[in-house]
Amino acid sequence: MIIIKIAVVGCGKIGTSIIENLTSEGHDVTAVDINNDLVSSCVDLYDCMGVCGSGTDCDTLVECGAGSCNLFVAVTGSDEFNMLSCFMAKQLGAEHTIARIRNPEYNDKNLTFMRERLGLSMSLNPEMLAAGAIFDNLKLPGAVGIETFSRRRFEMIQLNIKEGSSLDGMSLINMRKSYKAKFLVCVVKRGEEVVVPDGNFVLKSGDRVAITASPYEIEKLLKLLDLTGKKAKNVMILGASRTAFYLAQMLLKSGNAVKVIDEDKQRLEEFCEHLPGIVAIEGDGAKQEVLLEEGIGNMDAFTSLTGIDEENILLSLFAMTQNVKKVVAKIDRDEFSSLAEKIGIESHVSPRKIVADIIVRYARGLENSMGNKMETLYKIMDGKAEVMEFRVTSESDVTGITLKDITLKKNILIAGIVRNRKTIIPTGDDSIQVGDMVIVLAAGVRINDITDIIK
Amino acid sequence: MNYRMVFGLTGKIITTEAALLLLPAIIALYFGETKSLFAYLIAAAIAAVIGLFLVLCFKAKNKEIYAGEGFVSVALSWIFLSIFGCFGFMISGDIPNFFDAFFETVSGFTTTGASILTDVESVSKSNLFWRSFTHWIGGMGILVFVMAIIPSNAKGTMHAMRAEMPGPIIGKLVPRVSDTAKILYLIYMVLTGVEIVLLYVGGMPLFESVVHSFGTAGTGGFSVKNDGLASYSPYSQWVITVFMLIFGVNFNIYYLLLIKRIRAVLQSIELWFYIVVVLLATTAITVNIFSIYGNLSESLRQSAFQVASIMTTTGFSTTDFNLWPGLSKTILLVLMFLGGCAGSTAGGIKVSRAVLLLKLIARELRRLLHPRSVSHVRFEGKKVEEETLQNVSVYFAIYMVCVVAVLLLISFEPFDLETTLSSTVACFNNVGPGFAGVGPASNYSAYSSFSKAVLSFAMLLGRLEIFPLIIALSPATWSRKRR
Numbered sequence: 042m043i044i045i046k047i048a049v050v051g052c053g054k055i056g057t058s059i060i061e062n063l064t065s066e067g068h069d070v071t072a073v074d075i076n077n078d079l080v081s082s083c084v085d086l087y088d089c090m091g092v093c094g095s096g097t098d099c100d101t102l103v104e105c106g107a108g109s110c111n112l113f114v115a116v117t118g119s120d121e122f123n124m125l126s127c128f129m130a131k132q133l134g135a136e137h138t139i140a141r142i143r144n145p146e147y148n149d150k151n152l153t154f155m156r157e158r159l160g161l162s163m164s165l166n167p168e169m170l171a172a173g174a175i176f177d178n179l180k181l182p183g184a185v186g187i188e189t190f191s192r193r194r195f196e197m198i199q200l201n202i203k204e205g206s207s208l209d210g211m212s213l214i215n216m217r218k219s220y221k222a223k224f225l226v227c228v229v230k231r232g233e234e235v236v237v238p239d240g241n242f243v244l245k246s247g248d249r250v251a252i253t254a255s256p257y258e259i260e261k262l263l264k265l266l267d268l269t270g271k272k273a274k275n276v277m278i279l280g281a282s283r284t285a286f287y288l289a290q291m292l293l294k295s296g297n298a299v300k301v302i303d304e305d306k307q308r309l310e311e312f313c314e315h316l317p318g319i320v321a322i323e324g325d326g327a328k329q330e331v332l333l334e335e336g337i338g339n340m341d342a343f344t345s346l347t348g349i350d351e352e353n354i355l356l357s358l359f360a361m362t363q364n365v366k367k368v369v370a371k372i373d374r375d376e377f378s379s380l381a382e383k384i385g386i387e388s389h390v391s392p393r394k395i396v397a398d399i400i401v402r403y404a405r406g407l408e409n410s411m412g413n414k415m416e417t418l419y420k421i422m423d424g425k426a427e428v429m430e431f432r433v434t435s436e437s438d439v440t441g442i443t444l445k446d447i448t449l450k451k452n453i454l455i456a457g458i459v460r461n462r463k464t465i466i467p468t469g470d471d472s473i474q475v476g477d478m479v480i481v482l483a484a485g486v487r488i489n490d491i492t493d494i495i496k
Numbered sequence: 497m498n499y500r501m502v503f504g505l506t507g508k509i510i511t512t513e514a515a516l517l518l519l520p521a522i523i524a525l526y527f528g529e530t531k532s533l534f535a536y537l538i539a540a541a542i543a544a545v546i547g548l549f550l551v552l553c554f555k556a557k558n559k560e561i562y563a564g565e566g567f568v569s570v571a572l573s574w575i576f577l578s579i580f581g582c583f584g585f586m587i588s589g590d591i592p593n594f595f596d597a598f599f600e601t602v603s604g605f606t607t608t609g610a611s612i613l614t615d616v617e618s619v620s621k622s623n624l625f626w627r628s629f630t631h632w633i634g635g636m637g638i639l640v641f642v643m644a645i646i647p648s649n650a651k652g653t654m655h656a657m658r659a660e661m662p663g664p665i666i667g668k669l670v671p672r673v674s675d676t677a678k679i680l681y682l683i684y685m686v687l688t689g690v691e692i693v694l695l696y697v698g699g700m701p702l703f704e705s706v707v708h709s710f711g712t713a714g715t716g717g718f719s720v721k722n723d724g725l726a727s728y729s730p731y732s733q734w735v736i737t738v739f740m741l742i743f744g745v746n747f748n749i750y751y752l753l754l755i756k757r758i759r760a761v762l763q764s765i766e767l768w769f770y771i772v773v774v775l776l777a778t779t780a781i782t783v784n785i786f787s788i789y790g791n792l793s794e795s796l797r798q799s800a801f802q803v804a805s806i807m808t809t810t811g812f813s814t815t816d817f818n819l820w821p822g823l824s825k826t827i828l829l830v831l832m833f834l835g836g837c838a839g840s841t842a843g844g845i846k847v848s849r850a851v852l853l854l855k856l857i858a859r860e861l862r863r864l865l866h867p868r869s870v871s872h873v874r875f876e877g878k879k880v881e882e883e884t885l886q887n888v889s890v891y892f893a894i895y896m897v898c899v900v901a902v903l904l905l906i907s908f909e910p911f912d913l914e915t916t917l918s919s920t921v922a923c924f925n926n927v928g929p930g931f932a933g934v935g936p937a938s939n940y941s942a943y944s945s946f947s948k949a950v951l952s953f954a955m956l957l958g959r960l961e962i963f964p965l966i967i968a969l970s971p972a973t974w975s976r977k978r979r
Contacts, residue, residue: 084668
């Protein structure tokens with residue numbers, strides 16, 4: 042196995058989460074931050090090296106091995122700092138550089154230009170990514186989570202099976218017979234266990250299932266399951282954060298009414314300036330009267346995007362008591378998200394997790410530079426399962442053979458194939474061809490290349 | 497406290513020891529020592545059974561360990577390691593008394609080299625091998641060894657490594673703990689191998705070359721001759737002198753040399769301080785003892801060997817330095833306290849701590865003179881964190897308290913002050929021989945079982961740098977209310 046050398050500048054929330062994921066993948070990670078306490082806590086917790094210093098200081102960069110590293114990631118709070126740091130690392134000899142660039146000013150059509158000039162391999166915008174994830178979530182009120190592949194040609198939704206649901210006690214064969222849609226139940230989480238089910242598997246209430254299908258089929262299935270609900274039209278956003286800005290932009294573009302509540306008048310004025318049509322309310326969102334006054338009960342969706350997890354969780358709970366149909370909370374800390382699920386907040390989005398998934402995918406791609414390119418990676422079900430999308434670019438042991446003749450490793454499933462813009466829910470008679478996009482699900486097995494799926 | 501992880505780790509270490517106990521068994525087989533073969537097989541079996549029992553019983557779901565767990569598992573590991581290591585001596589009949597055998601094993605693992613054996617030459621080869629092999633393992637640390645060979649996905653293993661490695665600032669050489677451990681052991685093995693070859697080439701029999709190289713590498717000091725190393729050729733003595741000094745240097749230096757960062761090596765304050773102290777002490781003693789030996793080469797060799805041996809806390813001897821003049825003996829006593837560099841296999845207060853303490857004194861004086869002055873303590877080109885400085889000064893205080901406590905307990909023996917003081921200092925700093933009654937020509941057999949136990953504990957305190965043992969033994973660590 043090739044060991045990837047990675048330097049991560051910035052040990053904040055996003056940085057630590059990246060470091061945690063990369064070290065558990067077994068890469069050689071060096072954490073860099075100007076704050077010694079942050080660095081030493083990283084070194085204590087994760088199996089990485091620490092360097093205390095500024096990421097734009099040449100000496101620090103040399104010390105952290107930027108000159109010889111395969112991947113250099115700068116995720117401090119300042120865009121300009123990250124850009125400069127990546128630029129210097131690239132000049133020193135870093136193979137790939139990734140910078141966190143989150144200011145809306147940079148994230149327009151000029152971004153490609155800047156990326157090219159700075160030699161960046163990728164730019165990350167956690168806020169925009171989080172906004173995108175929330176937007177997808179709001180689109181499908183029936184599902185608790187949604188992941189997209191191949192430019193939305195293929196989707197994976199997650200459902201919680203509630204007591205009294207028609208799926209409770211149904212086997213997967215029967216489910217397929219009774220709901221005439223093309224879909225595949227990929228993975229089921231029951232309690233703490235994650236299983237890749239076969240046809241005889243019987244669903245129970247309390248299970249969380251992940252289903253893959255094309256967006257059209259998913260909508261059909263949700264309709265059949267009577268889970269479509271009303272599509273969100275009126276959305277209330279709490280907190281005028283950057284994420285809120287991106288989300289409001291997306292929602293307005295697709296014709297929704299958006300109401301933003303925040304205490305900071307200046308931020309709201311910026312919102313009004315850049316987002317015509319938005320309703321901006323100045324007020325303390327933590328006060329229930331304010332929310333009631335602004336008609337929270339009539340909203341189709343509510344999302345809390347303040348910088349404080351606790352506030353987001355509590356206000357989401359309040360929104361649920363006011364019968365808002367779809368509530369999405371932004372929760373950054375892993376330990377809080379499982380707690381939030383326990384008390385009923387099913388839909389939540391974590392910018393940290395999204396970014397960490399992307400970086401992990403990128404690092405795995407470096408490890409496997411010769412093979413087929415991994416386009417997407419999502420860790421789902423508390424990180425116990427991974428869904429990956431591969432672009433099949435070359436002939437191998439898995440191409441051109443019908444799937445029934447391939448012996449897959451345990452806990453691996455081919456969840457879907459996209460060929461010529463058409464989605465295929467694979468059966469034993471299908472086969473993988475060169476040029477396909479293949480979506481693979483793996484529970485507890487690490488996969489770097491599509492050829493890793495066979496025994 | 498994550499008890500499962502602590503006991504699981506201890507179990508792993510005992511199991512590793514069981515595997516290591518097979519080495520003296522092989523030696524016994526080779527030399528045809530039936531009694532010892534039998535003894536070591538039994539010792540290995542006992543360690544394997546208990547080790548595996550702990551590993552299987554304490555399977556941790558939560559694999560996170562924090563500073564507390566790190567300290568406690570290191571302390572427990574070393575205590576159990578010493579207990580299971582002494583069965584070979586007892587069963588084979590060479591050291592039948594438990595306290596004697598325990599003292600000898602602790603002295604081995606802590607790389608002290610203090611012995612209770614009055615006639616070393618009559619002891620079986622396998623026992624001699626095991627004695628010196630414990631030096632080799634104890635020098636670099638058993639936890640580091642386990643981390644190097646057993647892949648682990650446990651979080652926070654750095655805490656365990658930090659608790660075992662001596663010195664105020666412990667960093668990693670490479671990002672992963674297991675790789676760091678591997679590099680350290682690789683450097684250690686290569687250096688040991690080179691020494692074995694050089695000694696063997698110089699005419700020392702193979703078995704003795706191996707045993708003495710183990711003793712040098714761990715800066716231990718167990719010898720296989722009653723008169724120490726006095727009977728070996730000047731060539732062998734010089735080789736051992738040089739290697740003792742090499743093993744007293746911070747191993748990071750060798751890694752820096754490997755990756756060709758010569759400038760960083762040359763800028764190391766600790767290394768320079770170490771070299772200067774060795775040169776000064778050697779010169780002073782050479783002049784001081786010139787009249788005894790009469791010629792320069794002899795005085796220089798004796799002086800250099802003894803300085804290297806005492807400063808790196810090895811404790812080999814080529815002469816009875818107890819007969820030297822007072823000045824030389826005092827210099828050696830001071831060197832006992834000082835010890836080698838941090839991150840080496842040597843004991844003592846460590847050169848880097850001494851340097852930091854001196855700098856702290858300088859800063860405090862400056863502060864008294866200029867109360868408003870703002871200043872940092874710099875070390876190896878970097879600013880030293882305030883926490884580290886505090887840790888260093890507290891360490892020094894607790895070190896003195898422990899030395900005085902042990903000294904008082906040992907004073908119950910009917911020996912003179914020089915013997916009592918030097919035995920305490922020699923054991924605490926993992927040197928081995930002291931002066932007068934415990935000088936290089938004598939040994940620790942005259943002490944009572946109680947004193948042997950106290951000195952064993954002192955050796956462990958010195959090797960693990962006090963904190964792990966104190967934390968493991970304090971009730972607050974184990975009570976459920978205040979974790």
